[in-house]
Amino acid sequence: MGVFLKRFSITDRACLFAEYMLENKATVRATALQFGFSKSTVHKDLTVRLKEINGALYKEVSALLDENLKVRHIRGGNATKQKYTECKKAWLKKTYT
Numbered sequence: 001m002g003v004f005l006k007r008f009s010i011t012d013r014a015c016l017f018a019e020y021m022l023e024n025k026a027t028v029r030a031t032a033l034q035f036g037f038s039k040s041t042v043h044k045d046l047t048v049r050l051k052e053i054n055g056a057l058y059k060e061v062s063a064l065l066d067e068n069l070k071v072r073h074i075r076g077g078n079a080t081k082q083k084y085t086e087c088k089k090a091w092l093k094k095t096y097t
Helices: 010-024 028-035 039-053 055-096
Strands: none
Touching: 010 028, 010 039, 010 055, 028 039, 039 055
């Protein structure tokens, strides 16, 4: 999908990233993965370029980015917990079968 988007202008791309993030409550990483761009490209489009293009959309995206920043440590803790829970299940299955 990234090759397809490279044909669009940077302004269109920034708006597309913003709309996707708002519709899906996505993170910068998830948006970058969805469209095949780097996290730094998506972040710059959303924080620098979008501010110049569409102020109202920028404010909404900025609020979502702030919310994602506030809960980042919780997501990381949950991911770590899930990782070790799966490791424990695999170890128990291997040990007792």
